[in-house]
Amino acid sequence: xxxxxxxxxxxxxxxxxxxxxxxxxxxxxxxxxxxxxxxxxxxxxxxxxxxxxxxxxxxxxxxxxxxxxxxxxxxxxxxxxxxxxxxxxxxxxxxxxxxxx
Numbered sequence: 693x694x695x696x697x698x699x700x701x702x703x704x705x706x707x708x709x710x711x712x713x714x715x716x717x718x719x720x721x722x723x724x725x726x727x728x729x730x731x732x733x734x735x736x737x738x739x740x741x742x743x744x745x746x747x748x749x750x751x752x753x754x755x756x757x758x759x760x761x762x763x764x765x766x767x768x769x770x771x772x773x774x775x776x777x778x779x780x781x782x783x784x785x786x787x788x789x790x791x792x793x
Contacts, residue, residue, distance in 0.1 A: 693736060693739070697732070697736065698736070698740055700722075700724075700732060701732040701733065701736045701737045701740060702737070702740060702741070702744070703722075704718060704722060704729055704732050704733060705732075705733060705737055705741075705744050705745070705747075705748045706744075707721065707722075708733065708748050708751055708752070709744075709747055709748060709751060712751050712754070712755070714752075714755050715729045715730055715733075715752065715755075733745065733748050733749075733752065734749075
């Protein structure tokens with residue numbers, strides 16, 4: 693394994709441990725694909741440091757267990773925002789004079 697890949701895998705692992713970020717979020721921060729992050733932490737990291745790999749695995753397992761909650765929260769926010777914009781438009785539309793033909 694090349695040295696820069698080793699360093700990247702350890703850097704990613706430390707980032708995940710510090711932030712408890714998801715694979716998707718980590719990939720975005722590091723500017724690499726989700727599959728690269730996953731391969732670094734699940735295949736390469738255990739060969740570098742078994743202890744670090746186990747800690748990262750615990751964080752990723754917790755994120756996976758909470759995944760359905762995050763998805764529900766995102767949907768709730770999306771529809772709450774849509775509802776607010778519709779509610780705020782009603783007074784404007786009611787105050788606008790209508791043309792009669």
